[in-house]
Amino acid sequence: MTGRVPVEVTNLDRYGNPPLEWSRADKALSSSVPSPAVTSFLGTVRPDGRPSAAGVGVAWLDGDLYFTSSPDARKARNLAGNPACTLSTRLDGIDLVVEGEAERVTDAGTLGRLATVYQAAGWPAEVTGDAFTAPFNAPSAGPPPWHLYRLRIATVFGVAVTEPYGATRWRF
Structure with a gap:
């Protein structure tokens, strides 16, 4: 668990279920990503x-x-003009939509830590300068180098798709 604590929790459930605990979303994120089995979609805004x-x-x-x-x-290119973005993903037992702002990460320490995380998940990322290189990436990723971005979370919406059910908004 990350120790991240929401400053506001809102129950969005219409069926009488209690608000979901943030720890459920945190645990799903911690145990599920990165993984080639988990698809996430980044939403950005064109110029x-x-x-x-x-x-x-x-x-x-x-x-x-x-x-x-x-x-x-x-x-x-979209993030360079407007860092506001969303990230949507289906994890084990919970769907999440994350809102926040993305920023490029260039410090060697964070790049190294993330390279290790990606390597453990099967992507042989290596730090080269202030970005990643690897023998392969997703077919749509384009050629290396690949920049690393951190999504600074402002709000997360969670909908439980297994028991206990519920829908909750967490603000940070």
């Missing part, structure tokens, strides 16, 4: 205001979500 969505592989470390992008990819 003209239209939405854009892209599948990304995410990692959960110390209460933050991380993902990578080629600097030339639409998502990276």
Whole structure:
């Protein structure tokens, strides 16, 4: 568990279920990502205001979500102009939609820690300068290097898809 504590919890359930505990979402994130079996979608905003969505592989470390992008990819170009984004994912027993802002990470310590996390999940990422390289990445990722981004979480919506059911909004 990360020790992250929401400052506001709102029960969104219409069927009488109590609010979900943040620890359930935290545990699902900690045990599920990164994994090739978990697909997550990053939502960003194009310069003209239209939405854009892209599948990304995410990692959960110390209460933050991380993902990578080629600097030339639409998502990276969108984030350069507007860091506001969403990340949606289905985990074991709970669906999450995360809202926040993404920032590029360039410090060697964080890059090294995330490379280790990704390597343990089967992606042989290596730190090269202030980005990652590897012999392969997702077919849509474009060529290396791949920049690392941290999603600073503001709000998370959770909907439990297994018992105990419920729907909750956590603000941080």
